[in-house]
Structure formats: structure tokens, C-alpha cells
Amino acid sequence: MKQDTGVVISSRARLARNVRNVAFPEWAGEEECVKLCGELREALGNVSLLRGSLFLDMGTLDPVDKEVLKERHLISNELAERGKGSALAVTSDEGIAVMVNEEDHLRLQAISPGLNIADVWEKVNIVDSELDRKLDFAFSDRLGYLAACPSNVGTGLRVSVMMHLSGLRLMNEIEPVIKGMNRIGVAVRGLLGEGTEAYGNMFQVSNQSTLGETEQGIIDALMKIVSEVATHEQNARARLMEGKKIHILDQIGRACGILMRAMVMSSREAIDLLSILRLGIDIGIVKNLTVSRINETILLTQPGHLQKFVGKVLSPQERDEARARIVRQKLGDISI
């Protein structure tokens, strides 16, 4: 099932894998991590889908580059905080990203825009199968794959989608939907992962547990829920356009006005306003902008990308000024 309604921003699948008889990174010493990292690098180099990947060592990467990778959802905060012996392997299209020595020895991830869970699962499964031929993964017949955190034991699979739920938010219906998902074992997080707020009404929806279910079972269950939530969101948008059209037009108009004229802007405000524009594009009100322009601008407004774009390290105040300037340039004159 593919669905391009603007509600599902991206899909992601990841597998947690560990090498048998090597300590989990949290308990291993630096030397052990560095040794394993070298071996894993070699194994990853032979995986067909990873041909031509970059291999980035956390011990030598500068802080701004780590920020950029975090903002692109290629690495976690936890990996960024690690040094020598931890690394990222990433394909040039960023469709596959493998974290080495994060919480587990390997976190295999595949990412795709839109609702493509089957596709990302297939990719990550191929990478896993190829690696399995070279590496001896820690596996128990009773539990499945072992992992540093019990929540990842079993399939080690987490599938997630990033959803843009502006309609539900504007209709004040987001809370019950999130609570409903939590009740049936679905985790809902903010844009920037675990423990973060839902900037820009963007929510990351994923399975909670990976134990006692098959991979296909996990995928089917999440697909079902995501489809239901997407339908709720579409309904909310339709009802907004019916009963509260002027308020939607007002929100979108104000977002345009501020984005086009502000001289100082926080990263949070930029994401929130750009998210409203995104809704405006989805429902056909904002005409001369594309969703990809919005996505690009959202990325550029985040601290790491912003500093990379400007070419130097900036103070928070300088970032807020640069952000407002870049937003004005990127969006130009928005017509509604």
C-alpha cells in the first residue's frame, strides 16, 4: 500500500544486531569498540546495498557535522555523544544508514519518503541477510536476537513513520488519538526522537516491542494503525475546510506573513510555521511552494544545517537572525 496524501512524511525500518561474545558498547572498553568497529566496517563494505557508502568515525567528526547528521535523522543523540570506535555508514542517497556501536553493535536503518514501510523493511532485511553470512549475531532460539535493551530483544525490528498531524492538532483532537495509539502498544514521539516535543505537529509513530511477534506481524499492525490515523487526519482536515476554513486561511496567512517578514526566529518557531505552510500546500491553499521546498527549508533552519550553510559557528542570537534571513530567501513571496 502506498499513499501520498502529505500526512505520512517518511517511513523507516531498523534492526538491532549484536555480535556474539562481544560486550555491548556500553560495557565494552574503547579498545574493544575500536577493534569491533574495524571488523564491522569491513563487513559493511561488502554489503551490496551499501556500495559506495561513507563511513564516518564519531571520534573525528566535528560537532557541527554531528548536528547535521542528527537533524537528518541519520544518527541518534547517543551515537553523536560517542567518540572513537563508534561510526555511521551511510549511502549517498541517505536511504540506508548503519550506526556502529551505538547502544547495540549495529543499528541497520532504511529510510524512504512517504508511506513505504514494505520497501524499507525489504531493504533492511537484505542488509541483515548479507551481514548474517559474515558475522555471528547473538541469537537465542527462545528470545530471538539479543540486544542491549530488553525492549529490542526478539526481532530487533522497529518500524516507524513520521506523520504530519496538523489537522488533528487544529481540531484539538490530537490528544485522544495519541492516547489511543499508546494504549495499543504504539509509541508516539516528537520530530527529534525519544523524549522530544512534537515540533511542527510532526509525530514519529512506531511499534513499542519487538518480542513475541514476527516481522510481518509488526509491520502489518503498524500499517493498520498508520492508515487509521492518516484517515482521521484527512477527516480532520476536511472538517476544518468545511467548518473553519477562515481560521485555516488565517493560520496559513499569518504563518506566511511572519515567515516573510520576521528578522529573528527560533528553530522551534520556524518548524511550527513551516509545518502550517506544509498543511497549506497539502490542502491546495498555498500554490507557489512545494513540499520539498518546505522540507529543505525546515532542515536548513536547524542549528547544524544553518551553521553548515553559513559556513561558520554561530551564537544562538546569530543563528536566530541567520535563520530568519534564510527563511525569507528560501520562501520568497508566498501567494495564497
Add this chain to the structure above:
Amino acid sequence: MKQDTGVVISSRARLARNVRNVAFPEWAGEEECVKLCGELREALGNVSLLRGSLFLDMGTLDPVDKEVLKERHLISNELAERGKGSALAVTSDEGIAVMVNEEDHLRLQAISPGLNIADVWEKVNIVDSELDRKLDFAFSDRLGYLAACPSNVGTGLRVSVMMHLSGLRLMNEIEPVIKGMNRIGVAVRGLLGEGTEAYGNMFQVSNQSTLGETEQGIIDALMKIVSEVATHEQNARARLMEGKKIHILDQIGRACGILMRAMVMSSREAIDLLSILRLGIDIGIVKNLTVSRINETILLTQPGHLQKFVGKVLSPQERDEARARIVRQKLGDISI
């Protein structure tokens, strides 16, 4: 002394007068009020400065027209709530407005744009002198002119100026300035008179008491304070442009953006944002708008004027939509 810095929006002088041996309006019956109103109308008709005035009876005026007069500061809430036997005499340029049977039998007022206290005092003094020849005012040798409220006994004179104190507000220095004025016996009120908030950073500054001082003493004291506050405001603006220029530009930019793009707007928000634009004009940042266009727009966004302009009675929601539309039309494309 005349000063056109944009800080003082308008000046006003008013005298409270009552006819001897006639009950104050609050205690008089309707019949007595109507009788006196007729006599006062005749007397006012002979005053040279009031030649060609409109005479509007509160008993027949419709509610929207009363709103309009209130918004133009020509009548008080109290007069608007009265009916037959209370009235307003107003010159076509709105420079002189006499409330008949408000709290007192007569409230003679002269109003002028900018800082013109001497001028408005002179006008109101002339009207008073001419009336004094026809009417027998309640006067005590010991107390001066008598009035319904003790605070108006004495000269019956209140002089006030409307000040635009955005600079002090943005520098967070408005509170001590207001407290300082209160301490030395100066009343500070919001835009819409007694008990109202300071919409749009506009403050009405006036003498508190009218007893035990000469008219010239009251005027001189207020002039001195107004000049001091105006200087404080100018200093605040200069410091803002020095140290916080980007924040001023940001505030003005955001105000422009919202005013140009919002589809729903409350009266309070309109005044607040237009007040920021006004500051932008005063300090030379907003180029293609005039202060008089801002003033006109502020008036038009108030409920009475808005309904008069649209030509029908509107619900609050309809007003908020009409207001946003009118603001967009009036301001056009603001360039900074």
C-alpha cells in the same frame, strides 16, 4: 511649546460646569434633564466657536452611532448609556465637543492632534466665558466650580494628552514611568479612558485633581511632565535603535506580515500591531505609510466604525473577519 515627535498623539482640555439650583443629572428626573438639555442647547447654539455644530440627542441615536462617537473620543461610555435629555454638541472638525447631562450638566471639551495644550485650553476657555454670560454656573467662592464628583470641584479643568509610549514598553521601562507619574498626582489611563487597558501602548496622561490650583498651574504642571515623559520615550527609542535594532526591525516586520496576511483579527490585536507600525513610521523604518493612515485604520478597526463602514450590524466573528479585510485593504503592501 509645540512638539511633533510622534510621541504625543493628541491633546485635550475639558471643563466641568453645572447650572446653579438644578440637580446633577444622576439625581435629576428625566423631565428635568430634558428641560435643562433644551435650555443648554439654546445657550450652546449662541457660542461663536460652536457655530454650525451638530447636536445629537442620546435618546434617538442608534447604538452603532454611539459606538462611533465613543471610539472618536467625543463621548464617554457614561453619556452613551444615557437616553433622552442627554446630548452631544460637536463641531464639524470635531475640535470642540460638549457633553450635555453626562455626570455634570456640561462637559466642555476641546481636542487637537499633537501637543497643543495651550491651544485646547484657550478654546475651551472661550466657550466657557461665552456660556458664563448666559448661564448661572454653580460656583462657590471657597471651592470654585461645583461638580457631581468631588474630584472635579475647583477649576473643573482636566487637561490630558494621549501618548504613544512604544519605546518605553519595548525597553520594559513603562512601569516605573507610570508609577512615577501616579506618585506626583498624574493619572495614566488606557486608550479608551478610565479603567481601560493601554491598547497599542497608547496612554492618556492627565491631571488628577482640579482643586486648589489655578488653571495655568494645572497646565504648566502637566506640560512639564509630558515633556519629561516624551524625552524618556525618545531616549528609549534611541537606545532601542542602538542596542536592539534587529529586535525592533523584527517586531515591525512581524506586525507588517500579520497585518498584511491575517484573515481574522480582534480589535485589540489590530491596535497593538498598528501601534508598532506607527513606531516604525516615527523612527523612519516604515516608508510608504503615513501616521494619518495608521490613525484612520485604527479608527476603522474599532467595532462602531467597522460596522458603519461595512454598512450593517455584524456579529463579533464577522467583525473580526471584516477587520482583517479592511486592514489589508487600507495598508496595502508595506515596504520596510
